[in-house]
Amino acid sequence: MSHQVLSTLAESQSLYLDPAIRDWVLIPIMVVMVLVGVLRDQITVLLGGGASTKKATLKAIRESKVLMRGAALRNYGNHIPPSSFLNRKNYLTNAYKKGDYLKNPASMNQTVNPMTDPQGMEMMMEGMKKNIAMIIPQTVIMGWINFFFSGFVLIKLPFPLTLRFKSMLQRGVETPDMDVTWVSSLSWYFLNLFGLRSIFTLLLGEDNAADGMREMTAMSQMTASPTGQPQDFHKLHLAESENLELTPHSWELNDIEHRLLSRYGKREQQKVIDSPENFIENNEKNAIEATSSSSEHKGKNRRKSGKH
Amino acid sequence: MSPFYYKTAFETLQELRKSGERNPELVVTLGGKIIYEGYTGKLGDEVWSVYEQVFIAALDYRNDALAETCLERLEKKFPKSPRVKILTGMKLEAEDKLDEALELYDEILKNDDSNIATIKRRIAVFKAKGQDQRAIEALTHYLDAFYNDAETWLELSSLYLNYHLYQQAGFCLEELILLQPQNHLYHLKYAEILYTNDNITNINLALKEFCRVLELCEDHVRALYGVKLCTSRLLNLSSSSSIDFKTISDLNSLASERLSKVYSLYSKNKVGNSNNELRQIIHDWLNESDKSY
Secondary structure, three states, X not given: OHHHHHHHHHHHHOOOOOHHHHHHHHHHHHHXXXXXXXXXXXHHHHHHOOOOOOOOOHHHHHHHHHHHHHHHHHHHHHHOOHHHHHHHHHHHHHHHHHOOOOOOHXXXXXXXXXXXXHHHHHHHHHHHHHHHHHHHHHHHHHHHHHHHHOOOEEEEOOOOOOHHHHHHHOOOOOOOOOOXXXXXXXXXXXXXXXXXXXXXHHHHOOOOOOOHHHHHHHHHHHOOOOOOOOOOHHHHHHXXXXXXXXXXXXXXXXXXXXXHHHHOOOOOOOOOOOOHHHXXXXXXXXXXXXHHHHHHHHHHHOOOOOOO | OOOOOHHHHHHHHHHXXXXXXXXXXXXXXXXXXXXXXOOHHHHHHHHHHHHHHHHHHHHHOOOHHHHHHHHHHHHHXXXXXXXXXXXXXXXXXXXXXXXXXXXXXXXXXXXXXXXXHHHHHHHHHHHHHXXXXXXXXXXXXXXXXXXXXXXXXXXXXXXXXXXXXXXXXXXXXXXXXXXXXXXXXXXXHHHHHHHHOOOHHHHHHHHHHHHHHHHXXXXXXXXXXXXXXXXXXXXXXXXXXXXXHHHHHHHHHHHHHHHHHHHHHHHHHXXXXXXXXXXXXXXHHHHHHHHOO
16 A cells, blocks of 8 residues: 555656646746736836825824824933923923824814725725735736646646645645645746745836735735724824823933042942832822932932032 | 046945035036036936936036036926926025025925925025024924934024024924934033023033033043033032032042043144143143132
């Protein structure tokens, strides 16, 4: 029995492929896929003028950048004096709450409906166009291959592979015994679909729309928020304002004189360790208290360095 | 005449473009040769950015003929591009037709209000016209959205400083410190602004910032002088009780020590009468300021 299996495997390995398969199936599939990719790139340019030409307005930029500004203040606020930090914090939290930085302050409390918002509509149309330009040619090609070349074995890979690759490489050819290195026509199509990106980059430049896979990955990310749904910036702003309010401020320069003097050997090194209880306590208090209490706390161990 | 190595010329121009360095003389010489002697075909797609670069250099260098050639070719290729329109505007500015340039920029901004280059050119026109008020307005409007543009914050702070608006200038520097906390130059400038905006809290603050500069950049001479000046001032203002005298006088003597050290090292490296003189002056100044309290 085992002898029989071995012999069939050996026979399949010496399978002879008609050169006509290479000339009339293997190469045409590839050429067609490349051409369709180029065509799709052109169609996208025609339909939408490409994604890069659409520019955000100043207000839209402002709306999203102010979020980054809040984050920057949270991260690096310790480098500026307490009063400056508090000023900025108060200003930004107020602005976030009042929606000063929103593109359209009036629409603060309504959830944005992509059907009525013209920009959301535009975005949705764009997404649809892209999807259509991607899906139609792929379905057509797949149908074409299934119709004419189903069950074809096209190439033999020059290296051995484990059995797990069988389902990937021999799609459409349901033979349990055939060696894994043989590749079926449908699998050849998938290999092309995934592998032609670098060729498109070579042909059409970096920013092309020929490659369907990028949109596919984009789509899978988008499932969280439906196609092109604009983000609700007011919610983001409110969240950021909350984050900011919880941010304590401990000034980097509180004991700078000391650090400097001990660096030049004018003072002995002193270690100040904020005990964890103290730290948590500071976090819970509001920011003004937090800053003053931390400076007081440090002041106990050293001395109060200047006044601020 | 030595043959013209166009490839090296291309590379030089490309490097200048990358680094953003403005070297109009070199660019005009190289660019003029490339354009007038017909090497443009060898540049491929790069030719357009070369045209732009040579055009700006030609404006700097007052080579109007060359500028005209570049602009014509760019306009022919990109008739609707806002980038080329900006160049046209710059040409108008160079010809001192500021109002026309302003109109052009406004028109571009009407279609695309987030065109950074245009916003900046518009501000430059305001400055050229001497309308600093409007320039400041435009700058704040721009920075409200593009808060992370460090150069613009610097520009705004220098405008405020022209009008002795130290608090506002200080605000700009605080923003810069938020953007690049490790850059000692921003700390230094902030400290100097605080010191200039004279009151006791600010001088305490300035002292801290000068110390921060010294922490970030060892023996920074300007910061040492700053520490020296601040501490001298604070020691003279002995009235307020909360100042910690020991620390301040320690800092004062530290600054003197480092300064004389730095200058003695400096004069050791470069032997010359002027250096010794300089050293003497510093020495005298340090002694004098030490005596004054």
